[in-house]
Amino acid sequence: MNTFLNRLMGRVKLGGLLAVAAPILAIVFAMLITSVVLIAAGKPALDTFGWLIDNGSQPRSIVNIVNLGTTYYLAAVAVAIGFRMNLFNIGVDGQYRLAALISAAVGGAAVLPGVLNIVLVVVVAVAVGGLWAAIAGFLKVRRGVSEVISTIMLNAIATAFGSWLLIEHFGTVNGNAIATTPIPDNAHVPAAAIVPGTQLGINTFVIVAIVVGIAYAVVLSRTRFGFNLRATGRSEPAAVASGVSVKKMVLITMILSGGAAGLIGMPELLGSSFTYNTNFPAGLGFTGIAVALLGRNNAVGMAIGALLFSFLDTSSDILQLHDISPEIVKIMQGAIVLSVIIAYELAHRYRLVAEQRRVSRELLEGAAA
């Protein structure tokens, strides 16, 4: 049914120009909200946006935006896979952290040479993410435990389990930091310095993200499996009657979502940190939820959302120079997600009215002719 939740989850589509107009409207609205906050804090609103854009369009920032966006995008896809089936995998966060830790340890052990080691690291990460998510899937299928609850718990467990693994098994103490053995040089994902004006390179893992995005879109909309997944998300009883084994779907989808989550830490691990340590970025799973909502679980929409979020996060550094807290962009990100939801809602109503006008006009013309 054309309900709010269905529109929120992108199960009801908005076609044509409106699909573009709605998010732009939302961003404008979010800027308004942010301006109000800035002005209330006695800061110059327009200038702030100017600084953000200035800084964000620097060559080195562009590279950083793409790199961070890659990570955000993978996180969003991981979340969206579940969303499309009405599975709320809140556990993406724990899944990718555990996956990054274990795969970092495997990579550091350098059991395979060069590129093969990269492949091994990625495979291990996907497997760990998938397996960790499978626990939640299994609990839901066997015991009827809500995946929301179990994945939140599993996040906490992943944190504790991860610390224990790092401290007791995989980590070596270096000063006051604990880190896994670094992955050897020959197994680093190269960066491509293709943006003129900066030495910084774009992490070639972006290609993997693009492939994942395309695969996500194609599998969902063009394959039998994708059909079954969407059907289950839309109506479980109807899916059952059509011959879909919902339990199997829950398990598979959870594993796919977790597997994709396993990729989230890879650009960082294979492209810049080469080791898992206590400073490894956390909380990306939650960014993924926001980006998935922003992009309405749509492959292209999420890409735009991921870039927008990483633009804000990257360019906000400059604000400190102007004595503005960079956290203002967090407010803006929140405002964007909220206003996108509202804007889509408005666009839907507008479309309905416009369509009705068109029908009546055509009818009038038909009557006159």
Added chain:
Amino acid sequence: MDHPRAPWSTVDITVCHQALRKEEAAIGTATVTQPAVELEGITKRFPGVVANRDITMSVAKGHIHAIVGENGAGKSTLMKILYGMQRPDEGDIRIDGKPVSFHTPSDAIAAGIGMVHQHFMLADNLTVLENVILGSEPTKGGVAIDFGSARAKIKEISDAYGLGVEPDTLVEDLGVGARQRVEILKVLYRGARILILDEPTAVLVPQEVDELFDNLRGLVREGLTILFISHKLDEVLKVADAITVIRRGTTVASVEPKSVTARQLAELMVGSELPSPETRESTVTEVVAIAVSGLTVLSADGRKLIDDVSFEIHKGEVLGIAGVEGNGQAELVEAIMGMRPSTGTVRVGLERRAESEEEGTSASEDRDHAGRPASATMSMHDISAWPTLRRREHGIGYIPEDRHRHGLLLEAPLWENRILGHQTQKPNVKGIWIDRKGARADTQRIVFTYDVRTPGIEVAADALSGGNQQKLIVGREMSGDPAVLIASHPTRGVDVGAQAAIWDHLRDARAKGLAVLLISADLDELIGLSDSLKVILRGRIVADVDPANVTPEQLGSAMTGAGEAQ
């Protein structure tokens, strides 16, 4: 005692209107009182269709007013507008002469309008009492739910209108007729003086229909006004005081039941004659298509919902199952489809199916068995352990009783709904890929062949009227020439014209060897289409009936167990 602020008490209903009903002649004639409902110039457009076009009608107070019209004519839309679920684009609504404008159903409820939807909306695991007060819980001192006063009030209403509803029974233990009375009671509890019933009789067997009509007559005697939609024209003529006919979104006639016959009414609606479900000559063969034996289904608490049911259906045979709804029909069907655990065996006759899988030939080719000496290649396979998908792949079609729950993805476009249940079959898929082109083309075919009224195949299924959704499902399940069709209420909610068309399709397929398990509350349909009939009561087959020598009345009493020797 702190009563809820319901705009209602038993007393004010009973007072005045008994005398009025007699005085009010048909609509249109001048009446002493204000009409209860006046709709003027109502227009409602949806993308691609005009559901209501300048509708004007008036409903006299204390009348049972029927609204008839073919599928997609705009009946439900009009009622939803009156109930505040949809806003009209143009037009005025007056209740008791006062102009109103409803934004939500709560506005309509506050104005004394209640609606019972075609699909019941009761929570199974709650009691009648809990269901009735859900959403308008009376409280004691503002905090605790005041069950005592609610129970008293339910009793009061139930007694006042002879509904016979017991507040403390669980809804899941009630049959459809009783559930419907609970729905009505729920609406009355909220203070409705104008009742809208959308196809209330579609799920009821004749006795229940009679009971319902007695209840309705009781309600109007107390001064309530009832609007009801139905496709069963005989019933309409029996119970209505006035009839409005809607065709393609506009009112085409307001008639008095005394002055028309069902045939004339059908002609007004669709411009065609009343169909008859008579089967012509028998096409039953010797070959068993599906054999069920010792099928037993247990409920969660171990009761037998289906108790040792056995039957065989031959190729070219329609086996009808007669029974009051809620006697195990749904469970029987779900067990045969593999959607529900059961014991006992289900076997199907498979011919050349197994071969074709090896050869990889197209499914539609090898199912076309018309005129072949089928027995030569036929063998029985035990499918009891097969999952639903495999059963469907092997040519078992399924028309579910609840089209919204089991038959459709409401927010998906029609062509995706064409794929549903046939995700592994041509022309919907090629290997692991969805064949969009094939599915779209075949949806177009179904829309054309089954006369599904829709602006296109890209619209979402919930944009279709109930009857048109049903036609789409029937068309889908008949595609690819199934060997066995499990059909629950195949013509539920479709208009008389479409009903005849569906019957024709079923007969044609039967002549080509289709075996049908037919479950229906429409006894004429059941008797007319079936080659043999079994009566189900409390999960057991209690009688075999020869459809050639039974009247609907006899069948009806067999279904309630009246003739059963205990």
